[in-house]
Amino acid sequence: xxxxxxxxxxxxxxxxxxxxxxxxxxxxxxxxxxxxxxxxxxxxxxxxxxxxxxxxxxxxxxxxxxxxxxxxxxxxxxxxxxxxxxxxxxxxxxxxxxxxxxxxxxxxxxxxxxxxxxxxxxxxxxxxxxxxxxxxxxxxxxxxxxxxxxxxxxxxxxxxxxxxxxxxxxxxxxxxxxxxxxxxxxxxxxxxxxxxxxxxxxxxxxxxxxxxxxxxxxxxxxxxxxxxxxxxxxxxxxxxxxxxxxxxxxxxxxxxxxxxxxxxxxxxxxxxxxxxxxxxxxxxxxxx
Amino acid sequence: xxxxxxxxxxxxxxxxxxxxxxxxxxxxxxxxxxxxxxxxxxxxxxxxxxxxxxxxxxxxxxxxxxxxxxxxxxxxxxxxxxxxxxxxxxxxxxxxxxxxxxxxxxxxxxxxxxxxxxxxxxxxxxxx
Numbered sequence: 001x002x003x004x005x006x007x008x009x010x011x012x013x014x015x016x017x018x019x020x021x022x023x024x025x026x027x028x029x030x031x032x033x034x035x036x037x038x039x040x041x042x043x044x045x046x047x048x049x050x051x052x053x054x055x056x057x058x059x060x061x062x063x064x065x066x067x068x069x070x071x072x073x074x075x076x077x078x079x080x081x082x083x084x085x086x087x088x089x090x091x092x093x094x095x096x097x098x099x100x101x102x103x104x105x106x107x108x109x110x111x112x113x114x115x116x117x118x119x120x121x122x123x124x125x126x127x128x129x130x131x132x133x134x135x136x137x138x139x140x141x142x143x144x145x146x147x148x149x150x151x152x153x154x155x156x157x158x159x160x161x162x163x164x165x166x167x168x169x170x171x172x173x174x175x176x177x178x179x180x181x182x183x184x185x186x187x188x189x190x191x192x193x194x195x196x197x198x199x200x201x202x203x204x205x206x207x208x209x210x211x212x213x214x215x216x217x218x219x220x221x222x223x224x225x226x227x228x229x230x231x232x233x234x235x236x237x238x239x240x241x242x243x244x245x246x247x248x249x250x251x252x253x254x255x256x257x258x259x260x261x262x263x264x265x266x267x268x269x270x271x272x273x274x275x276x277x278x279x280x281x282x283x284x285x286x287x288x
Numbered sequence: 289x290x291x292x293x294x295x296x297x298x299x300x301x302x303x304x305x306x307x308x309x310x311x312x313x314x315x316x317x318x319x320x321x322x323x324x325x326x327x328x329x330x331x332x333x334x335x336x337x338x339x340x341x342x343x344x345x346x347x348x349x350x351x352x353x354x355x356x357x358x359x360x361x362x363x364x365x366x367x368x369x370x371x372x373x374x375x376x377x378x379x380x381x382x383x384x385x386x387x388x389x390x391x392x393x394x395x396x397x398x399x400x401x402x403x404x405x406x407x408x409x410x411x412x413x414x415x416x
Binding site for chain 1: 294296297298299300301314315316326327328329330331349350351353355360362364365
């Protein structure tokens with residue numbers, strides 16, 4: 001049976017924790033609004049890019065197609081780009097991305113493929129290194145980045161492209177969490193090399209290209225890759241804040257419940273003590 | 289007669305609406321697009337897009353897609369000319385030039401040189 005002082009201390013500490021989780025929730029809510037706006041602002045570019053690419057890719061096929069689009073005909077070496085957050089305390093956000101990545105990695109390993117992992121964000125690296133330390137080739141650190149910009153995506157994309165050109169991998173898959181709503185973030189795996197082009201309707205009219213088709217396609221493909229990575233980073237940022245917001249909301253509510261329970265316990269034992277003392281005094285007086 | 293025109297950069301949509309005349313800095317020379325232009329696709333060079341002769345936007349890298357349904361510009365980087373702060377850009381040029389001098393590796397050098405060139409183009413657009 002804890003003493004009254006113990007109970008008081010316990011209540012005070014839960015209250016302090018509740019204040020922190022409440023503050024974190026509000027900060028996450030403010031950041032979420034910004035991240036969501038950024039993710040939505042980037043969507044038109046990505047969709048337009050997809051449309052243009054689909055249009056172009058429809059016209060080019062077979063051996064003319066650049067390797068970034070058609071692949072290099074192999075799928076032995078697989079690159080997994082796992083995008084996670086830099087910070088924890090956001091519910092199952094990081095773990096659910098890592099879980100999806102782990103499934104795919106295990107499947108690839110069981111198939112006898114060579115696996116290379118590029119981690120973006122510290123949390124994913126921490127979770128993956130236990131099992132796949134020797135497969136991880138590098139970690140991209142975005143901790144100092146406040147707002148994910150196009151340049152960050154460009155850096156990663158450059159890496160990915162130069163590795164592909166050097167023949168260091170055959171197929172690249174990008175893992176991130178798609179932002180559906182504050183309570184729903186969907187871990188997603190997307191193949192980016194060779195590019196997955198949505199089957200658009202072939203161009204109806206004859207296009208004129210300047211410079212020629214192939215040349216446009218070779219500059220468009222790396223750009224498309226950058227845009228896909230950029231979109232993944234933005235979606236991830238929004239998802240992270242959403243996940244953190246709901247996690248912290250839960251924590252705040254749990255703390256509230258705990259305070260209520262503990263306060264009740266405290267009051268009961270205080271009352272019991274007073275009653276006990278009264279009985280002692282009365283029975284003492286009666287004995288006289 | 290107008291046509292739907294969109295100018296988007298990865299970070300935001302800069303223009304979306306009707307336009308009657310758009311001048312695009314295509315890679316092989318400036319082209320002026322009017323309504324009913326033949327389907328056409330081109331990469332962009334660094335320069336200024338003019339919409340209806342009055343709105344000017346600086347763009348760097350990207351694509352122009354002219355189709356029957358309208359015109360779309362996908363610019364890697366885009367900013368309205370009146371939003372360019374000439375003094376700030378001049379300062380950034382200085383910083384970038386310093387970076388260029390300090391650059392050790394070949395990759396860092398080309399990156400810095402690219403940056404200097406981009407900023408200079410931006411400044412030139414602002415002063416036009």
